[in-house]
Amino acid sequence: MTVSDNSMNILLSDYEIAVAPTDRFKKSDITPILFGLFGEVGSVMSASKKRQREESAFAGYMRDVEEEFGDTLWYVSALCRRFEIDLSKLFLEAINGSGYTLSVIANDDPGSPVAKAVTKADLAPLDILLLRLGKQSANLLSLGDNPTNAKSHLLDFVKLYIDAVQASKVSFAAIVRGNIVKVRGRFLKPSIESLPDFDLNFSEEEQLPRKFRIEITQRANSRSYLRWKGVFIGDPLSDNIGDPDGYRFHDVFHFANAAVLHWSPTFRALIKHKRKSDKDVDEAQDSGRAIVIEEGLTAYIFSYAKTLNLFEGQTSVSFDLLKAVENFVRGYEVEDCPLHLWESAILQGYDVFRKVHEHNGGVIIGDREKRTLSFEPVEAKEV
Template identity: 65%
Template sequence: MSGSPVSPHVLLSDYEQAIAATDRFEDLEVTPILLGLFGEVGSVMSTSKKLHREKGAFTGFRRDVEEELGDTLWYVAALCRRLDVKLSDMFARVLDGKGYAVSIAANADPAHPVARIMTAKDIAPLDFVLLRLGEQAAKLLSLDVTADTAKDQVLDFVRVYIEAVQAAHVSFSTVLSSNMAKACGRFIAPNSDDLPDFDSGFPVEEQLPRQFEIEISQRANSRSYLRWNGVFIGDPLSDNISDEDGYRFHDVFHFANAAILHWSPTFRALIKHKRKSKKHVDEAQDSGRAIVIDEGLSAYIFSYAKSVNFFEDQKTVSFDLLKAVRNFVRGYEVEACPLHLWEYAILQGYKVFREVRRNNGGIIVGNRDERTLRYKPAGK
């Protein structure tokens, strides 16, 4: 999820080493890996299908196919670990075979001045290559990892996978870099020193408060009210739905985003702490459109949360939901926050929300320095 530039080259050995820690399946589990691999190949094929159906209207083809090819490779790497073979060795064996043209190129990296460029000859159109990739994925579903032919079957898949990358006309380094960022950002707890602070360099009056306590109360009209530093902020809120569900307290989620992600255009607007000293930041990150993204995301996650009892007794958040969140905020500064941090913000926000909902109010205590949010009963 990081917005950092993609490296012009990524070593496969570095890739497989980086993502090894994100493999949460048991070492002897193979079936989930095969099912995941088959599913991701299906997603690549589905992306191509959308291109045919929507043609020029499908503007996200390149981005989507890069992501799906990256997810596919993640499962190939996981399968290789269970076969006790290196992913990079499998690629090397394929590229050392017939059917590839070899070119020598000058490399931008001073540590590796010369690179060998391998290009598959006579590549068929992408659709035909993807059909072959699907066939290879289907064959792997019956893979016996103890059989002598197991590695050769994976090798056959890798061979067609390389052709698919070339036929799709995408950057393989982007495929690897993006998948590393996505997988590591989801499954590995980030170093706090590496996390962004979007207020850095701005005057205090334009920053989100480092620590804050906000009281939420409910009156007889069933509307919620916010009070910060003794002053009411924002408008009174109701659930705005016939089936009362507590959404009148949804500002808790904005406070969680502010405390943990250091981001919430809605909270900034409520306390009038927009970063107006830099016009481009004020317009692009703190404007009405950014507020709509913040509010829309809150409503989207809430709709899902209702179906899972507001994450009660849950220690994780669906990867699909987190990927939807990432797509929601694409292009905004908070895109730099890893999915692991988003998961923490969602779980902490809903932990506090459940308390507020249960008690029809309370005090929300946020600490940006510690990236925490907690609940305190009113009057304490």
């Protein structure tokens, strides 16, 4: 563990500043934070258990451990804010205790030429450290009723946390940076100017349309039809399930992805706006596999949404669902979109979908500049 700031490292004081706006709990809320911390330690244990059980088959171990350690740090930081404890000073006090070796290293940041590397030679095995960390997180639960000696309890926890991070062989800097990206992307509304636009540098005929109106109609055969600029696109769709659920209108979700995320390989294929001028982009982002990913993700979210009345009345989306979405699109350009934007795409898409389902059709209006999707009813007619 390095206490410094260079091109790879990050100051814990900067971390505190970055994540503080993502804390939506009341300042008086201590018990929910303690429960969250206890749960995240359990998640680290779960990842370790999976690695032992599945060995090399558990390819996501390092990524999962980084994420869970990051979430644990978030809850430690949240507790420090409530008890008015400086997180950086808490870590500094922990590593200045016995058992740690401090090495002076040359830093590649001209503004901070010297740093300290902190190591512990006689570490217990990771599983033992995680058990100790779990026990200490259980001890912290008592702070909900009796917050006395909060600093002492947190200091003991942080010492074990540092040891567990070292034993896990993951980068603490990666843990911290990753958690900043994750929580800010999930809980803070991004400015439109900061969001990616994946086809901005391509010609208009290779871009998703900046604004679009697409009419969805249903014929007597219960199949849905799409029409854009007066021309039918795609194939007629049915629900393809024994218990009709409206999935014949699922293209609405592709339109939501296009309008809000600026991403939809399925919509690109429908209107023949693939980015063929760049062979690599066309192959990796706009072709068959990317289309399958979007279709699979759409079906997965729909199955989940059916258990929640298609998100009716919902103002947010489960973090677990958003994390599943994140895993689905890993390796594709849309992974650069923050989770908050995914939440917006999902909620807007389902708001329009429910209206289309109710009216058995309608006009879908997408505005990529505003990143919005809306609905207009039309008279039912045969086309």
